[in-house]
Amino acid sequence: MISPVKALILILFAFSIVNAQGIPDERLLVQSPPEKLMFAQKHIDEGNFGYAAVEISRQLEKDSTLLAPAATMLGGNYSLVRITDNVFADRVGGFSPSGNRLILARDTSAISLDDGFFNDYEKLSSRIVIYDLETKVEILPEMDIDNPYKPRFNGDNSFYFLVNQSAGQSPGSLKKLYLYDMELGTITECCELSGGSYCPLLDGVITYNTAKGVLVYKDWRNHIETVIFDNESLLSFKRPLPLIQNISANAGVIMFEAGFSNGKFTKNVYSIPVDGEKVEILTNVRKTFMSEGSYYPATVKSKEFAFISGDNRNSNIHYMKNDQDYTLTFDSGLKYYLAISPDGTKIAYSYMIVRDGVESYEIFMLDFGLEATSEDINYRMKWLK
Numbered sequence: 001m002i003s004p005v006k007a008l009i010l011i012l013f014a015f016s017i018v019n020a021q022g023i024p025d026e027r028l029l030v031q032s033p034p035e036k037l038m039f040a041q042k043h044i045d046e047g048n049f050g051y052a053a054v055e056i057s058r059q060l061e062k063d064s065t066l067l068a069p070a071a072t073m074l075g076g077n078y079s080l081v082r083i084t085d086n087v088f089a090d091r092v093g094g095f096s097p098s099g100n101r102l103i104l105a106r107d108t109s110a111i112s113l114d115d116g117f118f119n120d121y122e123k124l125s126s127r128i129v130i131y132d133l134e135t136k137v138e139i140l141p142e143m144d145i146d147n148p149y150k151p152r153f154n155g156d157n158s159f160y161f162l163v164n165q166s167a168g169q170s171p172g173s174l175k176k177l178y179l180y181d182m183e184l185g186t187i188t189e190c191c192e193l194s195g196g197s198y199c200p201l202l203d204g205v206i207t208y209n210t211a212k213g214v215l216v217y218k219d220w221r222n223h224i225e226t227v228i229f230d231n232e233s234l235l236s237f238k239r240p241l242p243l244i245q246n247i248s249a250n251a252g253v254i255m256f257e258a259g260f261s262n263g264k265f266t267k268n269v270y271s272i273p274v275d276g277e278k279v280e281i282l283t284n285v286r287k288t289f290m291s292e293g294s295y296y297p298a299t300v301k302s303k304e305f306a307f308i309s310g311d312n313r314n315s316n317i318h319y320m321k322n323d324q325d326y327t328l329t330f331d332s333g334l335k336y337y338l339a340i341s342p343d344g345t346k347i348a349y350s351y352m353i354v355r356d357g358v359e360s361y362e363i364f365m366l367d368f369g370l371e372a373t374s375e376d377i378n379y380r381m382k383w384l385k
Helices: 004-016 035-045 049-062 064-073 374-384
Strands: 079-082 089-095 101-107 126-132 137-139 149-155 158-164 174-181 186-194 198-201 204-209 214-219 224-230 243-250 253-261 265-273 298-301 304-310 315-321 324-327 335-340 346-355 358-367
Touching: 035 049, 035 064, 049 064, 049 374, 064 374, 079 374, 089 149, 089 346, 101 149, 101 358, 126 158, 149 198, 158 198, 186 204, 198 243, 204 243, 243 298, 253 298, 298 335, 304 335, 315 335, 315 346
Parallel strands: 089 335, 089 358
Antiparallel strands: 079 358, 089 101, 101 126, 126 137, 149 158, 158 174, 174 186, 198 204, 204 214, 214 224, 243 253, 253 265, 298 304, 304 315, 315 324, 335 346, 346 358
16 A cells, blocks of 8 residues: 555656656667678677677778667667766766756865775765766856765756765765755755765655665655655565665656675665555676675666676676666776766766876766767777777
8 A cells, every 4th residue: 555645756756757768779779780790790699799899890891881780789879978088086976857967076186086885985075067968068066065975966957965974974874965056056955864875856855764774755845754665575584775875766766776685795776666665676686795886777767777787897888678688888997876868868977097097087978869980889899809
């Protein structure tokens, strides 16, 4: 039985859903490869990516019209766009509802990286940056507050962010949630969060209460907190999800990455409707719980989402659609902080780069609204050989 409060959330959320189309099938899968690429497709089907890359390269030298199907065979027909290029750690926060802007947290401290496991740490100095995808200009909101991090758009002209209440806090400790109005330039103190995992929903946020082991909807304006999901009901023992790292919501579902113990520590991506009545496990134990790698699930609509698969040595971006798992990248570089645009055509992520022995995160984007270029194909094939 759905509680009246949950039913109201479900009704309101239904009216707020963006009609996301996701990545078109033809951009992900070649139904019938051109005859000249059949041999390369055979190598891909057999897992011989190196041979496939050599064959694709050979065919492209003869016929440039094969570029689009070749790109689709090698992860998808998208353009790889670099968003930032600096020595700092830029962590993706998310897209605006219109999809025209990307928000990020920029860590400018000397100790600029964490390991991706407890991703709500900012070290010594951080600020919020908004990147306009149309003008390619960075917007730096004037914020009289120290070390804001983990920003999430609440609307095209407002965003949430977190602040640690004291230095050196553990990931499960209390954080302060704030709302910034870009038109007025005002900051509103919203509420305290237990832990740093949250995502906007309606006029509040979905967050994980680490002390109680529950996902809750916090209507902070009216001081109402509603339990959406209690860990105790998922498996047969108490609180099987000791840590929830990343939460996203869209199309009536909430997806989250969580670790649990069933004799060994593992972690997966879970999906629940906003009424919390049914829980599904969407990944099949791809990671160990203590792995530095994270999924960072980013949902487009029910059962269609992007995620990162890998560990602390290599990782790639995947896309789940119609119960089929598509690998979108093959460079195996360390990736964190994944986000997907509301229409599902752009996927942004932070990529670890080592420059002169110094590590930093730069932001890249897979844009399925643009055709792949020869440079995109050459980059991908370099990592397949």
